[in-house]
Amino acid sequence: MFRALGDRTRRALVERLVRGPASVSELAEPLTMSLAAVVQHLQVLETAGIVRSEKVGRVRTCRIEPAALRAGEQWLGRQRTTWESKLDRLGDFLAEPPGTSEGSTS
Template identity: 50%
Template sequence: MDNYEIGLDVVFHALADPTRRAVIQRLGRGPATVSELAEPFDMALPSFMKHVRVLEGTGLIRSTKIGRIRTCTLEREKLAAAERWFAQQRALWASRYDNLDNLLEKLQGESYES
């Protein structure tokens, strides 16, 4: 398994949780404090911070602390890696569907010739 796949594994693990996906979605609109990010969720701040640490550990987000305020920002490059993986999968399946379409057209043409 190469480093690219290992990196994707941790990204997909982080994105497997709906709370973390919601945080990523919110940060897509711009930076936010941890308090702002935690507000929509019915959980204690220490529990929410576990989600933040997972996202930081994967490199999906970055946080900075000024005084008592921790602000998070989205690190788009890790998401771009996941997007590239999905694009590769889409291209592979599109090619397979094209091949199937070509085969079906060929078989249809042969059945009309018979």
């Protein structure tokens, strides 16, 4: 999922799809690349489970898959809690006067 979102174009596609479903043509319109290139980016997002699409007639419509984004958000939330805890401990350590940290033998 994060590899798929690591690309600026794919992030732009996701940002657009968060506002609602769109056809591949609509998604490609503001981009400076071929329709085939946009389709490749969408396939990466679909493989990652972030986007799903359906074809009706000649129009392929894409939608965001909220569950996949929620899973990523939850993972990031857990990581943030861990990082904040470690940074808090580092801040406490750095705030101690020299020679007063645990394990000091003076």
